Amino acid sequence: MYPDGVCQLPGGLFTKTVEYEDINYSVASTEDQSAIFNGWSAFLNYFDSALPFQLSFVNRRSHAASRYKVNIPMQADEFDSIRGEFVSMLKGQIAKSNNGIDRAKYITFGVPAGTLGEARPRLERVEADVVGNLHRLGVQSRPLDGQERLGVLYSQTHPGSREPFRFSWKDISRTGMGTKDTVAPSAGFDFSRVRTFKVGPYHGAVSYLQILASELSDKLLREILELDAELTVTMHIQTVDQLKAIKTIKGKVSDIDKMKVEEQKKAIRAGYDPDILPPDLITFSKDAADLLADLQSRNERMFLLTFTVVNMAPTLQRLENDVFTVNGIAQKYNCAIKRLDWQQEQGFVSSLVLGYNEVEIQRGMTTSSTAIFVPFMTRELRMGGQALYYGMNALSHNVIMADRKKLKSANGMYLGSTGSGKSFAAKRELINVFLATKDRIIVVDPMGEYAPLVRRLGGQVIEIAPDSPHHIxxxxxxxxxxxxxxxxxxxxxxxxxxxxxxxxxxxxxxxxxxxxxxx
Structure with missing residues (x-):
């Protein structure tokens, strides 16, 4: 691993990783979902046959270094009791948020080259294109430097660890330990079993997705990623050269036509109608013709896809339950999760955010069928600084922390039926603003329901009415x-x-x- 984020792999392959954020796909309208799907298909078509890439979805239990922080310090004044109550509520919501699962999405791409000097300019050009293409989809992304990539690898090889990742490039010359040593688990790996492996105290299992369905759903990947479990879903994608793919499919069409002729000869010899063909042959013939038409005239390309799922758990029983749950989701969409027997080590190495695939189980897919694994669910609203708590995201179950003054429009409105909690939500936000910021708060209150709260917070209550002592x-x-x-x-x-x-x-x-x- 080099400081700029380039990683040198065996066989003269150099890779870089880009981390990208989520966008609202699950809650979007049908038209918006179609637009995102078409944009994602165009993004996949960017990669040519000389540019293999890997999509990684890493779900990890968040520990002490959670992304969510409580930003209300104690001030040693008469409002500390309110602060204590509010902070305990916030901590409870953060602990509940998504059952403590942190989700991260990465795309890793590689170029074959003789030296680092040759690889670096090509990788930078591809990186700029990838970030630009994601930006056109409305997706925020950023390339990871060497230390950040090592941090991701450390989290993958230290499941359940509460120790933060500590590393400095200066330490390499001082200690003689390379970048591999810093991410390797001290307890080591155990790949001696057939169907599972161990990383330190944690048990793991690598499976691959066997796609049996004639039609796939865009909900399959989403439901797997929404599970309350530590797992890594990896998709290694290799583009097939377009001319080579068309030539191969044409060859298959010719083979099927030859089989048809043989069947018709048999029928004539046996004395029955030559138009009666085996059902399988008719199906294969139609599928091959459709695939050829897609590749030739519908802006489709051919991909070779390796789809693996790595489950991690502190006990074997929990691991088997997690694998069973993932298999249940796959079966719902007419697919199957098969364990990689005797290939657990190769599967685990392929799941690391390195861009290196050692699993030789590939499925040919067109652009549309690959793009159906849409990697977007719902966008998180998680802002730093004087951000206020606005409840839980209904889809991802994470807390919503936002600073309205930094959004496109700082205005807000509470809508809801009678008794649904509009006033309560407004009062909770008012208390949050009072505790977390130095902003002036002015309440215009026709019903007089905010006066007790304002008095408790040391504010001034001015009553304006025909019989009040105040005048304007x-x-x-x-x-x-x-x-x-x-x-x-x-x-x-x-x-x-x-x-x-x-x-x-x-x-x-x-x-x-x-x-x-x-x-």
């Missing part, structure tokens, strides 16, 4: 206002508008009356 003087003027406009002329305009409203009627104020007020 519309002619009161503040002459030392900042800004370019004259406070006098602004007040005159305001009084004109006020009188116009008071008088009302069709005409409003007469010109002579306006002059008098203005004077």
């Amino acid at each position: 003087n519309p002619m009161d003027i503040q002459l030392d206002l900042g800004g370019d406009e004259s406070p006098l002329s602004m007040k005159a305009d305001f009084l004109l508008s006020l009188c116009e409203l008071v008088v009302g009627g069709k005409e409003g104020l007469q010109p002579i009356e306006k002059t008098v007020i203005d004077r």
Whole structure:
């Protein structure tokens, strides 16, 4: 691994990794989903046969270094009791969020080259294209440097570890330990079993997806990734050269036609209708013709896909349960999860975010059938700084932390039926703003339901009513206002508008009356 994020693999392959965020696909309208699907298909078509790539989806239990932080420190004042209650509520929600699962998505691509100097400019060009293509889809992405890639590998080889990843490039020369040594687990690997393996105290199992269905659903990948389990889903994709793919399919069509002729000869010899052909032959003939038409005229390409799932669990019983659950999801969509017997080590190495595939189980897929594994679910709203808590994401079950002032529009509105908790939500946000920021809070409250809360937070309550002790003087003027406009002329305009409203009627104020007020 090099500091700039380039990794040198056996066989003269150099790879880089880009991490990308989620976008709203699950909750989008049918038209938007079609647009995202078409965009994702175009993204896959970018990669040619000399550019293998790997899509990785890593689900890990979040530990002490969670992405979610409570940003309300104690201030040693009369509001600390409120802070304590609010912070304990927030910590409870963060602990519940997604059952503590952190989800990350990576794309790793590689180029064959003789030296690092040859590989680096090509990788940088591909990286810029990948980031640009993802940006066109509305997906935020960023390339990982060497330390960040090592951190991802460390998390994959240390499941369940609460120790943070510590590494510095200076340590290599000082200690003599290479980048492999820093990510290797101290307890070692155990690949002696047929169907499972061990990484330290954790048990793991590698399976591959056997695609039996004639039609796939875009929900298959999503349901696997939404599981409450530690797992890594990996898709190694190799593009087949277009001319070679068309030539191969044409050869298959010719073979099927030859088999048809043989069957017809047999039928004539046996004395029955030569148009009666075996059902399998008719199906194969139609499928091959459709595939050839797709490749020749519908902007489809041929891919070789290796789809693996690595489950990790602290006990063997839990591991078998997790694998059984994944298999249940696959069977629902007419696919099957098969264990990689005697190939657990090769499967685990292929799941690492390196771009190296040692599993030789490939399935030929067109662009559309590969793109059906849409890697997007729902976008997380997770902002730093003075972000406020707004509840839980209904799809991903993560907490929503947002700073409205940084969004495109800072305005907000609560909508809901009577008794659904609109006022409660507004009061909770008001308390959050009070505890987390120094903002001024002004409440206009016709029903008088916020007064007790404002008094508890040390605010000022001004009652405005016919029988209240407070009055508003519309002619009161503040002459030392900042800004370019004259406070006098602004007040005159305001009084004109006020009188116009008071008088009302069709005409409003007469010109002579306006002059008098203005004077």
